[in-house]
Amino acid sequence: MSTQRAVRLSDVAAVAGVSKATASKALNDSPVVSPATKARVREAAERLDFRPNALALSFASGRSRTVGLLTHRATATFSRPVVMGAILRLGSRERAALVFDGRIDAHRDMTESVRTLQDRRIDGLLVVGSGYARVTPSITHHFDVPVTYAFAATDDPEDFVFLPDNERAGYLAARHLVERGRTRVAHVTADADDLAVRRRAAGFRRGLAEAGIAPLVTLHGSWRREWGEQAVSLLDEQQPRYDAVFCGNDHIGFGVLDALEARGRRVPDDVAVVGVDNWEEVVIDQKLRRLTTIDLDLMGVGRVAADNVIEPEADGGERFVEPLLVHGPST
Amino acid sequence: MSTQRAVRLSDVAAVAGVSKATASKALNDSPVVSPATKARVREAAERLDFRPNALALSFASGRSRTVGLLTHRATATFSRPVVMGAILRLGSRERAALVFDGRIDAHRDMTESVRTLQDRRIDGLLVVGSGYARVTPSITHHFDVPVTYAFAATDDPEDFVFLPDNERAGYLAARHLVERGRTRVAHVTADADDLAVRRRAAGFRRGLAEAGIAPLVTLHGSWRREWGEQAVSLLDEQQPRYDAVFCGNDHIGFGVLDALEARGRRVPDDVAVVGVDNWEEVVIDQKLRRLTTIDLDLMGVGRVAADNVIEPEADGGERFVEPLLVHGPST
Numbered sequence: 005m006s007t008q009r010a011v012r013l014s015d016v017a018a019v020a021g022v023s024k025a026t027a028s029k030a031l032n033d034s035p036v037v038s039p040a041t042k043a044r045v046r047e048a049a050e051r052l053d054f055r056p057n058a059l060a061l062s063f064a065s066g067r068s069r070t071v072g073l074l075t076h077r078a079t080a081t082f083s084r085p086v087v088m089g090a091i092l093r094l095g096s097r098e099r100a101a102l103v104f105d106g107r108i109d110a111h112r113d114m115t116e117s118v119r120t121l122q123d124r125r126i127d128g129l130l131v132v133g134s135g136y137a138r139v140t141p142s143i144t145h146h147f148d149v150p151v152t153y154a155f156a157a158t159d160d161p162e163d164f165v166f167l168p169d170n171e172r173a174g175y176l177a178a179r180h181l182v183e184r185g186r187t188r189v190a191h192v193t194a195d196a197d198d199l200a201v202r203r204r205a206a207g208f209r210r211g212l213a214e215a216g217i218a219p220l221v222t223l224h225g226s227w228r229r230e231w232g233e234q235a236v237s238l239l240d241e242q243q244p245r246y247d248a249v250f251c252g253n254d255h256i257g258f259g260v261l262d263a264l265e266a267r268g269r270r271v272p273d274d275v276a277v278v279g280v281d282n283w284e285e286v287v288i289d290q291k292l293r294r295l296t297t298i299d300l301d302l303m304g305v306g307r308v309a310a311d312n313v314i315e316p317e318a319d320g321g322e323r324f325v326e327p328l329l330v331h332g333p334s335t
Numbered sequence: 336m337s338t339q340r341a342v343r344l345s346d347v348a349a350v351a352g353v354s355k356a357t358a359s360k361a362l363n364d365s366p367v368v369s370p371a372t373k374a375r376v377r378e379a380a381e382r383l384d385f386r387p388n389a390l391a392l393s394f395a396s397g398r399s400r401t402v403g404l405l406t407h408r409a410t411a412t413f414s415r416p417v418v419m420g421a422i423l424r425l426g427s428r429e430r431a432a433l434v435f436d437g438r439i440d441a442h443r444d445m446t447e448s449v450r451t452l453q454d455r456r457i458d459g460l461l462v463v464g465s466g467y468a469r470v471t472p473s474i475t476h477h478f479d480v481p482v483t484y485a486f487a488a489t490d491d492p493e494d495f496v497f498l499p500d501n502e503r504a505g506y507l508a509a510r511h512l513v514e515r516g517r518t519r520v521a522h523v524t525a526d527a528d529d530l531a532v533r534r535r536a537a538g539f540r541r542g543l544a545e546a547g548i549a550p551l552v553t554l555h556g557s558w559r560r561e562w563g564e565q566a567v568s569l570l571d572e573q574q575p576r577y578d579a580v581f582c583g584n585d586h587i588g589f590g591v592l593d594a595l596e597a598r599g600r601r602v603p604d605d606v607a608v609v610g611v612d613n614w615e616e617v618v619i620d621q622k623l624r625r626l627t628t629i630d631l632d633l634m635g636v637g638r639v640a641a642d643n644v645i646e647p648e649a650d651g652g653e654r655f656v657e658p659l660l661v662h663g664p665s666t
Contacts (some may be wrong), residue, residue, distance in 0.1 A: 068351075070401065070431045073426070075586050078419065078423060079419060079423070079634070084415070084419065087419070088409065088410060088415065088418070088419070091422060091432065091434050092409060092410075092434060092436050094434070095404070095432075095433060095434030095435055096436070097432075097434075098433070098451065098455075100401045100431035100432060100433040100455075101422065101426075101431060101432050101433075101434065102426060102429070102430075103425070103426030103432065104426055104427075104434075105423050105426060111651060120429065120523060124429075124431075196653040229383070303410070
């Protein structure tokens with residue numbers, strides 16, 4: 005790596021035969037400099053590999069290349085990948101992230117956070133919530149820079165909102181099981197009051213309906229592995245001829261796999277199993293995958309929301325990120 | 336929230352009865368302004384609740400309040416909490432994080448990253464590695480701002496390095512089992528070539544030795560749940576009178592718990608079990624804890640490293656972050 009002195013604006017000015025002030029204006033594309041002079045200065049800058057001090061550039065352009073990131077609880081299980089996706093994308097586009105965590109809900113803290121962010125002259129603000137079920141009060145009107153919401157619903161339909169697609173997750177699971185020739189399909193999931201449960205179930209029904217199939221049964225319980233194990237007992241009593249189970253999440257799926265194995269049912273020959281979350285990807289780096297699953301691509305939700313805060317789409321509204329089917333040995 | 340016009344430097348200057356230039360110099364603590372004038376300007380600024388534009392302040396002070404974060408693979412299982420702890424701490428101290436991921440090892444990318452970070456005029460650089468076992472080449476000499484390393488060993492003993500304390504984790508596990516009255520203690524862990532395995536085992540032996548106890552047996556395998564299950568069979572054959580198992584990580588611990596349960600052994604009455612990682616905290620927000628474990632506090636490693644990059648300690652060298660015993664029903 006070179007340790008030579010950095011090229012300065014005065015070097016560029018000298019080479020181009022103009023004053024330092026003119027060189028600066030030319031590089032900032034000022035209308036008072038003629039196109040010919042601009043071209044000469046730019047050529048000199050390129051030849052010398054001149055890299056303007058980013059801080060000076062920021063000051064000249066009024067842009068800080070810093071994005072505010074306001075989160076409710078950044079370390080919660082499902083917010084974490086959204087935050088991680090956002091800061092990595094911001095970094096790859098050379099934007100710094102100023103992260104204010106846990107400051108969305110408490111109103112007093114919120115006022116302070118908004119003020120500090122305004123002072124900081126951020127170029128944009130990204131608000132990361134903790135899921136669609138919780139409505140985040142819109143704060144867009146407090147800022148004169150673009151505001152984007154990820155993994156959060158707001159009370160303003162004009163806001164830019166990026167969300168995982170739970171309906172599509174259920175749909176993809178159903179289509180996959182149909183393609184595998186399954187027709188007697190059960191759904192084991194969590195509480196029916198949960199919005200993610202309802203959306204996944206709706207997409208699942210839609211996907212089956214396209215093949216002229218209805219779910220055998222839908223069993224509601226919790227998000228836990230233990231519920232998956234219990235549900236297999238219930239299924240064996242109520243609908244013993246099931247040939248597939250779509251599980252509301254991977255934890256339920258692991259419980260279903262364990263219970264099927266304990267009962268000597270072959271997976272996927274006798275029963276195919278699909279989960280949601282791609283939890284095995286998170287758990288440990290090198291592993292043996294057991295479960296076919298739908299990955300909601302929460303890092304992707306963070307990434308596209310980060311892109312939107314840098315270059316907003318033409319119109320606000322809710323946008324859903326496409327989930328991915330991850331194939332494993334359970335189907 | 337107030338929508339009134341922000342107080343400007345010219346307002347402060349008018350109230351203090353000085354020029355705008357003098358007000359600016361006074362607030363930047365310039366030696367050319369008299370102490371009496373400085374006091375008058377500061378009093379006016381305070382009375383008006385003047386908040387200087389952070390970007391202008393940065394430019395005046397030469398500080399960007401932005402910290403570079405260079406990572407090897409930010410989303411890897413154990414790097415993730417270190418990165419998360421670091422960015423949250425930086426945010427709480429109102430520093431923005433400019434994250435460059437995956438750019439530590441490839442030399443060409445590295446040159447480019449160093450150059451971009453130099454241009455950006457960061458106030459400090461935090462390098463997050465992927466564990467102690469992998470030595471990260473020191474890049475401290477490329478920067479004239481503080482550089483700190485988290486979850487990484489470097490080849491320069493003068494570097495500021497913050498690490499989880501695997502030796503202490505083993506020690507805490509041993510002391511806890513001794514306090515619980517256990518004397519016939521087995522250790523089930525991963526490959527003996529792994530540095531974390533060796534350090535945890537060494538701390539474990541030290542903790543037992545303080546009570547005049549030696550481990551019954553140490554079984555080496557993998558980091559996986561399946562190995563924990565197999566290890567119980569081996570223990571039952573080789574050392575059937577064991578009353579506690581210290582597991583190299585929680586995955587092994589879950590396998591041990593499952594196998595003990597399948598064999599009708601009561602936990603903790605017959606056998607106490609301790610893991611490492613506090614994986615149950617990560618897995619899902621609301622859960623029933625099964626395992627006593629040692630939490631290496633990887634987020635804490637990120638936090639103290641972030642503090643150090645803002646305000647470096649007097650001397651470089653390796654510093655270890657204290658792990659925490661998290662008590663569960665398995666002891």
